[in-house]
Amino acid sequence: MSAISSALVIGGGIAGPVTAVALRKAGIDARVYEAYPTPAHNIGSELGFAPNGLAALDNIGAGDLVRGVSLPLTHMRMSIGDKMIDMPSSAGEPMHVVARGDLHRVLHDHAIAEGVAVEYSKRLIGVDETVHGVTARFSDGTSACADILIGCDGVKSSVRTIIDPAAPDADYTGMLGFGGYATISTPVPAGTQTFAFGHKAYYLYWPTRDGRVAWGANLPHARHLTLAQARATSNEEWLAILSDTYAADRPGAELIANTAPDDFVAVGGLHIMPPVPHWSRDRLVLVGDAVHAPSNSTGQGASLAVESGIELARCLRDFDDVPTAFATYESLRRPRVEEIAKRGAKTNHAKTFGPVMRRLMPLIMPMMFRSTKVRDTLSAEQSYRIDWAGTAVR
């Protein structure tokens, strides 16, 4: 039984509310502190949510809430030039796609319903530690105290540098993210997600329930742009740039041409987190993108974030001293998240292949997808389950 009775959760994005609910289920009082002034319900495009993430959320009663706002995709295929190649798909529950805003809304509302207090306009600027506890200092001059502090503060995490000033920053993948919805005449099969390697850039698309086609684009861009910097350029201007980039691609060109500026969103630079040497120090620990953003290419970012939050709560429930709980959490999570990030790095590399490799891809990819190694890798990623009912073992 845990001797830890209270936690400060920094960041109310995806991992934050989930971690707080899981902690409450573990008997630990958790409060969430978010830098934004309000919940960010309408920010972001669509993201992939994997069966392992849904199963993790079932442990805290939130799996069906996410299933309710997301779309299952039973079939995956890759398009390179005129070639369409079937990809292995999950044997059990399929991958889902969900608008980041909807995902955030249901997880946030679930946390509130479960009694978690969420405070806004609370940007963490510093931490004071004693042998008995930790105090978080916020930019509005207020502070809060608890036994431990958990950094769910995303890819630009402040808690990461408070734990270790020499901690690495997230790497920029060299691509900007965009998303949109279009009505097009090219038929797109139901329940199917297509990963398309266009002439100049990668994109993906799938049909939505309302008869439109949702799409995402990864635009190679030398200079990193934050979300705010990307949004300083108007949607009309970005659509013109993307129209040029995807001009030779089908249905890429049609998707861009039929997307209204109001149905378009810029996400900014896409990141991948290199291995972080120190996941925790004393009474501070990291969860989610703050410690293991595996890049959008894996479709696992949000799922791994919620898995980690729930696994950390299980470890804190089952060990009565903080160092053992944090060390067990890291030993359970690090191998899995670093392996998935390696796969993400390889896929990112393929998205920026030159013309020679692009010509070879239609030959290489079918062989790769037939290999049992690729199928086993995806199956291991997606069939992973957290043993919430069982005791955490180091």
Ligand SMILES: Cc1cc2nc3c(=O)[nH]c(=O)nc-3n(C[C@H](O)[C@H](O)[C@H](O)COP(=O)(O)OP(=O)(O)OC[C@H]3O[C@@H](n4cnc5c(N)ncnc54)[C@H](O)[C@@H]3O)c2cc1C
């Ligand atoms: C506004 C926004 C839009 C996004 N859009 C997309 C998208 O379209 N597609 C996609 O694949 N992924 C998107 N993501 C990233 C995606 O949500 C994460 O990769 C993933 O879900 C992991 O979640 P997380 O909780 O670890 O990190 P995040 O979801 O990034 O949440 C981190 C939270 O911490 C808060 N925070 C940061 N610093 C501090 C601080 N010092 N004090 C207090 N709070 C702090 C942030 O405001 C944020 O709410 C977006 C993230 C954000 C914040």
